[in-house]
Amino acid sequence: MSELRPVRVWDIVLSAVLVLALLAATLTALSIGIFLPMASDGCGQGCNIGQIEVGVILALALPIVAALAAIVITIVFLVKRRLAFWVPLAGIGGVVVGLLIGAALVMTAIPNFF
Known part of the structure; x- marks a missing residue:
């Protein structure tokens, strides 16, 4: 039978705080992503x-x-x-990268966006 690792209270608290930050970052990314279709407002036929x-x-x-x-x-x-504290930090990075991938696709679909 394997021994249990010791409980790290600081890791539990920090992970909980970072999960809340992850949720806030996700909501922010979603609120930005919901407005991405507006980038095509000035679009013609191209x-x-x-x-x-x-x-x-x-x-x-x-x-x-x-x-x-x-x-x-x-x-x-x-x-x-x-x-576990590093996992929500990586999740925040994943949220940002996911938003950037979608936004890059939207921007490249519009000629003369830049």
């Missing part, structure tokens, strides 16, 4: 509407997937008494 739709869907879905995965992995690590 926009790729399908690519804009895919970009918006990715900008909304990827942050949610990254946040849910990070929360589940954090809980599993805490139950197994492994260091």
Whole structure:
């Protein structure tokens, strides 16, 4: 039978605070992503509407997937008494990267965006 690792109270508290920060980052990313279709307002006939739709869907879905995965992995690590504080930090990075991927798709679908 294996020994249990010691409980690290600081890791539990820090992980909980970082999960709340992860949720705040996810809500912020979603509020930014919801307005991405407005980038096509000045578009004429040259926009790729399908690519804009895919970009918006990715900008909304990827942050949610990254946040849910990070929360589940954090809980599993805490139950197994492994260091877990870094998982929500990685999740925040995943949220940002997911939003940037979707936004990049939207921006590249609009000619002369830059």
